[in-house]
Amino acid sequence: MxxxxxxxxxxxxxxxxxxxxxxxxxxxxxxxxxxxxxxxxxxxxxxxHRGWLSGRITTEDNFTHYREPALNEAAATVPDGDYIAVPDSTMNYFSIDPSGQLGWEKNSIDYFDTNAHVVEILSGRASNAYKDLLRRLGISYLIAGDDSLDLELAVEKIAENFGGxxxxxxxxxxxxxxxxxxxxxxxxxxxxxxxxxxxxxxxxxxxxxxxxxxxxxxxxxxxxxxxxxxxxxxxxxxxxxxxx
Ligand SMILES: NC(=O)c1ccc[n+]([C@@H]2O[C@H](COP(=O)([O-])OP(=O)(O)OC[C@H]3O[C@@H](n4cnc5c(N)ncnc54)[C@H](OP(=O)(O)O)[C@@H]3O)[C@@H](O)[C@H]2O)c1
CATH class of the missing domain: 3.40.430.10 (Dihydrofolate Reductase, subunit A)
Structure with missing residues (x-):
């Protein structure tokens, strides 16, 4: 890659x-x-480019405002691996969130005149319930690393799946x-x-x-x-x- x-x-x-x-x-x-x-x-x-990447605190401060995610702890086990909800999105917001904490309520953000599809960048620490929430909301996710984020793998996966x-x-x-x-x-x-x-x-x-x-x-x-x-x-x- x-x-x-x-x-x-x-x-x-x-x-x-x-x-x-x-x-x-x-x-x-x-x-x-x-x-x-x-x-x-x-x-x-x-x-x-096809979007920009930001840290968890930036997303909390500007978009998710420290809301708790609405998890269903009884959700069925989601399939392994990455999830691409909108494969042809022209602009994306790549959101670093290793343990899956962000309280998203929809799958896009608005920044001035730009609407960007949300793509969560998770590590292996993100729970099944969190990935289930992302799937229900139509938010894409890429898993890069086990306990912590592998940044190089994350950017390679971004290029492979979203282009640019x-x-x-x-x-x-x-x-x-x-x-x-x-x-x-x-x-x-x-x-x-x-x-x-x-x-x-x-x-x-x-x-x-x-x-x-x-x-x-x-x-x-x-x-x-x-x-x-x-x-x-x-x-x-x-x-x-x-x-x-
Ligand atoms: N002026 C501008 O152009 C501009 C642009 C963007 C942001 N901002 C501002 O910057 C502020 C936030 O900056 P920040 O430095 O506090 O936070 P940040 O860079 O937005 O986010 C840091 C968080 O990202 C997660 N993370 C995961 N892997 C990481 C890694 N390898 N290295 C660093 N972080 C990693 C960690 O979350 P976990 O705790 O979950 O592990 C960490 O706490 C906000 O107020 C925002 O509005 C300004």
Missing amino acids: TRPRIICHMHMSLDGKIVGDYLPTDVGMASQREFYALAYGPERHYRG EELMLGGGGGVNWSFIRAGLCDEVSIVLTPAADGAKGAQTLFEADDRYSAAVPTEFDLQDAQKLDDGSLWLRYTVKGPIS
Whole structure:
């Protein structure tokens, strides 16, 4: 199996945060529209992908809002392996959720003008009842790894089942850093919003998580810098790797 080219595409404040009170302001929203247009708009720059991949916390914060999944513990045993509910979906939201915790109620999400089919990326820890729920909702799932996620297998399965020579990596900071540390990120694309809120402790672009990744000095190579119409700066880097 071959993996797609992986582009970490994120918007970020001037103080390096990816969440915060700057986001719903006029300046924050204008920058998010530029960010959206580059990857998902009709005239988008990144045209070779069929969706983006995000971590569990990102999905909770934006789509499932920490709801409990409505499980049927008495469900019949589902067939082994992956489940593809919508094989020809043109845009997909690949949702990292190793143990099957997300309280989905439908099989698509809306992001600005884009409707994307939900594809859960599970490990072997996800229960039969959770997979039954996904099947009932028409949500696809791919199983990559036993106790923890095998990220390389996950992206290979995404390419094999949903196509696309590119895959957008859409945060948050924890998942981004794991992909970089695993050598699974080819490009970092940042839309730098001309705003900051100075909040302490807010999520940054990359966050090592002891359970999944280590904090290691890492070098990036600037490929391009462009000023966007709203005053945001679009920065594109390749990942060089750990600095020795
Ligand atoms: N500005 C932007 O462009 C942008 C984009 C996306 C997200 N965000 C924001 O970023 C925030 C969330 O970021 P986050 O860093 O806290 O969380 P995250 O990266 O969204 O999710 C982290 C979770 O993913 C799961 N996971 C499974 N395997 C993993 C692995 N190998 N490495 C890392 N995580 C793995 C873990 O869930 P389990 O605990 O279930 O194991 C982990 O807790 C949200 O508030 C969101 O709105 C901003």
